[in-house]
Amino acid sequence: QTDVLGRIDFVNPAFENIIGRPTSDLQHTYLINGVFEADREAVLSGWKQSLRNKEVFRGRFRIPSQGERDLIWGDVMTSVIETPDKTLGSITVIRDVSRELEVEEALREEQQRAENILGVLQEGVLMVDIEGRIRFANQTACQFLGTEGDCAQQNFFDLVEIWSDDKLLTHNDFLTGGDIDSLYATLKNRNDGRYDIDLTVLHVRQGRYNERMVFVIRDDSERRRQEERLSWEATHDSLTHLLNRRAFSASLLKCQGEITEPAARSVLMLIDLDHFKPVNDEGGHLLGDDLLKRLADLFKDTVRQSDTVARLGGDEFGIILPMCGLERAEALAERIRERVEELRIEQDGRSFGVTASIGLTELVPGDRGPREVISRADEGSYTAKSRGRNAVVVVPAPS
Structure with missing residues (x-):
């Protein structure tokens, strides 16, 4: 809690633990001085904007600490304390989100790495929802589908036909069926492209509203040509x-x-x-x-x-x-x-x-x-x- 000039009057033990300093060191110091210098200008600007709009200030910025970390990331909320007659000061609630941000960053890096790997694979990899709408597709998958550029958000089953044993496999066949480890099939796209493929299908969260189906499409033409050649040579x-x-x-x-x-x-x-x-x-x-x-x-x-x-x-x-x-x-x-x-x-x-x-x-x-x-x-x-x-x-x- 601060006075009207922004000087700290009170901190609870949790705040002391976050920044690694006791109350005696913090009382009567300006709260803004506890913000990492590089972030201070942006925080002040946001605080002033909230005051003008009579809103609660919310922000996420770095705070120097004498604890385990030199800098922590704080998820901060500050509100003015006032009566009908006068302003008494402000109260600030801070949550240490440093670890959460590290995890989020690690996940983003892993996702980017995975997307980079999927992007250069010769196999087409795509994910569709229960309606058949493409939520993710690498470039190879889009090439199989006969689309130019990104094919996300289009309906997979509007773009292709998949045939196996002279039977057209429908959206419902895949949705209601189980996982498919390896299915030799023929894929035809709307540009009259035709591919002999080896198809794998995985269900994620099957039966739930947010179910996804992952299709892995491998070009099987060369293997089939080799198989036909060997069969021909044998006979x-x-x-x-x-x-x-x-x-x-x-x-x-x-x-x-x-x-x-x-x-x-x-x-x-x-x-x-x-x-x-x-x-x-x-x-x-x-x-x-x-x-x-x-x-x-x-x-x-x-x-x-x-x-x-x-x-x-x-x-x-x-x-x-x-x-x-x-x-x-x-x-x-x-x-x-x-x-x-x-x-x-x-x-x-x-x-x-x-x-x-x-x-x-x-x-x-x-x-x-x-x-x-x-x-x-x-x-x-x-x-x-x-x-x-x-x-x-x-x-x-x-x-």
Whole structure:
């Protein structure tokens, strides 16, 4: 408490503890002198403004102390004490907020650090409220959303569509669902941008009015391309880009499982090239590889899109002809045989080529697996070779 001149008349023990000085040192000193010098002018200005407006003065400023700290931050409130006849002085209440301000500053620094880190992440990170309004988003997230600059305060679900397993995931799906650790999905934004993403969703204060959802969006395109490449390499021949033996066997097994005694049965064709070794030995392996690639293209161009063509190894190829019928398959095999015979490659004044020994057999319900069918077709190609090569031989399936 001060007199009308601003001199201290009384302080309580709490004030003594705050500034580390006893009452005897403080009595009759001016209260304003207890304000840190650098803040004094602003405090006086605020005090005068409050007096003119007949308001309670409120301020936050530094105060020198002889306690644990040299300077403390005080949250201060000062009011005039007066009667109808005269002013008696003032009363001041001070609260030490030094520790609170330190915590607030530390939190601000941590928040700024977190925002700086989030800002440079390759993952998009955004937080939305229960209405879908974006409360925070880093720059990467805004790029996914197809917005220019800051995308905060816009509605996330108005900006994008998220699809998973051919299903459009709605605002309500995310709001009522649980946390999502890793969801492979496709994100489409309003600018026709399309991204393969790996999505994580976390709920904060779920079920409460101030619930938030945090979305972490990772571009998954490269991983999926790698996965597709590895899958392709595991099922295809690297030279001809046809299916390999493993994938061919799987396709044949699938085709056998779909046999329902249709009017036209499925047929297996095995093609064994004749005289391929001399091409390699005399023309070189590069010439042999070129011939194999051209033959692969020839086979694919001759058959239907629904047919399966594979390189089974070396100079052996296989073709599955679903619901083709033996008569049509035999005519197709003859056309392939003729085209193979016509294919020639010129090198250093010499002409190189091969012919084909082809075996055909139908797929029937009594077959126990791919090996039995392949064995019959193999028998056909061996018979063709024994008859002088460059021929098509049909091996009947057991009745």
